[in-house]
Amino acid sequence: MPAHRSGAASLILFVASLAVLDAEGGREGADIGSFGDALWWALTTVTTVGYGDRFPVTGTGRAVAAGLMLSGIALIGVVTATFASWLIEKVQEVEDAAQTATRRDIEALAEEVAQLRRTLEASQVRD
Amino acid sequence: MPAHRSGAASLILFVASLAVLDAEGGREGADIGSFGDALWWALTTVTTVGYGDRFPVTGTGRAVAAGLMLSGIALIGVVTATFASWLIEKVQEVEDAAQTATRRDIEALAEEVAQLRRTLEASQVRD
Amino acid sequence: MPAHRSGAASLILFVASLAVLDAEGGREGADIGSFGDALWWALTTVTTVGYGDRFPVTGTGRAVAAGLMLSGIALIGVVTATFASWLIEKVQEVEDAAQTATRRDIEALAEEVAQLRRTLEASQVRD
C-alpha cells in the first residue's frame, strides 16, 4: 500500500482510538480504559477480526465503531483493488504494445500508399 | 458507494434489526433486548466483525443472522468490485483512446486511397 | 451466485457441521452439542464473522474449522470475482464492438484498394 494510504489508515485508527476512549473511558461496564486498549480495539475492528475481548457499550462509542467497521470494508476493497490494478496494468501494457504495433503497421501502409500516389503523379507529368 | 446502495444497505440493517428483536427480545439467555442492541448487533454481523458481545440464540434469530452474514459477504464483493470497476473504466478510457486513434489512422489511409483513385481516374480521362 | 456454487457451499457447510459435531459432541468444555449448533457455528466461521459463542476445542474440530476458515476466504474471493467478472464482461463487449468496427473499416478499405487495382488493370488492357 502506498505511504499516503498507510498514513491515512494510521490517522483513522488514531482518531477513532481517541474518540472511543473519550466516550467509553471510566463508564460502567466499559472495558476500553487506556489509549493502548483503544488502539488495540480499533485494530481488531478495522480488520474485521473482532475478538470481542473489548467493545464499546455507549452510543458514541458504537457510532465510532460503525465508522471503523465501514472503513474496514473499504480497506479490504482498496487493498484488493490495488492488487487487481497492478494485474490490470500488466494486461494493459500487453494490449498497448499490440495497439502500438498495429498503429505502426497502419502508418507504414499509409506511407506506402502516399509513395504510390507520388509515383502515379510523376508518371502523369511525364505523359 | 452510490446513494441507492447505501439506502438498500440501511434498509437491510433496519429490517434485520426489527426481525431479530422480534425473535430474540425477552427470550431466556438472549442478550438482544432493545432496538439499539439489535442494530448494533446487525452492524457487527454485516461487516463480519462479529465481536460476540451479542448474538441470537433462537432459530429465527439465527436465520436472520445467516441472511445478514451472506449480505456481508456480498457487501465486501460489491464495494471491492466498485473500486475495481472505477480502475477498469480508467483502463478502458486509455484503450478507447488508442482504438479511436487507430480508427482515425485508418480513415486517413482511406482518404489517401480515395485520392489515389481520383488521380488515377484523372490520368485515364486524359488518356 | 450460480446454483451449483450455492449447492457446493451448502454441502461444505453440511459436511463440516457433521464432522465438527462428531469431533466435539459430548467432550468436556465443548459447546457444540447439536447439529443446529454445529451448523450455526459453521456459518459464523465460513463468513468469517466468528462471534465466538461456540468454537471447537479438540484437534479434529480445529482442523475442520481451519478448512472452513480457508473456504471462507475463498468464498469472499469467488463472490467478489463474480461481480468483477460481470463488470469486465461489459467492458469487453464495448472493446469488442470497437475492434469489430475497426476490422470493418479495414475490410472496406481493402475492397477499395482491390477495386482500384481492377480499374488500373482495365486501363492497361485498354492501352
Add this chain to the structure above:
Amino acid sequence: MPAHRSGAASLILFVASLAVLDAEGGREGADIGSFGDALWWALTTVTTVGYGDRFPVTGTGRAVAAGLMLSGIALIGVVTATFASWLIEKVQEVEDAAQTATRRDIEALAEEVAQLRRTLEASQVRD
C-alpha cells in the same frame, strides 16, 4: 493458490505462533499457553474470523496480532486478485485474438497495395 504462496502463508503462521507464544506464554491473564493454542489463535486471526476464545494481552503479543491481521487483509486481497487475474487472462486471450486478426487484415491490405504498385509500375514500363 500456488504452492509457494501457501508455503509463505504457512511460514507466517508458524513464526507468528512462536512469537506470540514467547510473548504470552505463562503471563497472568494470558490464555495462549501452548504451540497448538498459538497456531489456532493465529489461524483465527489471519482469516479475520476472530472468535475471541484466545487473544494476546501483552504489547508484544498485540504487535504480532497486528501483523497477522494486516496479513489477513492482504491474504483476502491476493486470493481475490488471483481469481480476478484468471478471469482477466481469459478476457485478454479474446482481446489478443481480435488484435491478431486485425493485424492479419492490415497485412493482407499491405500486400494488396504492394500488388497495386507492381501493376502500376508494369504499366509505366510499358508506357
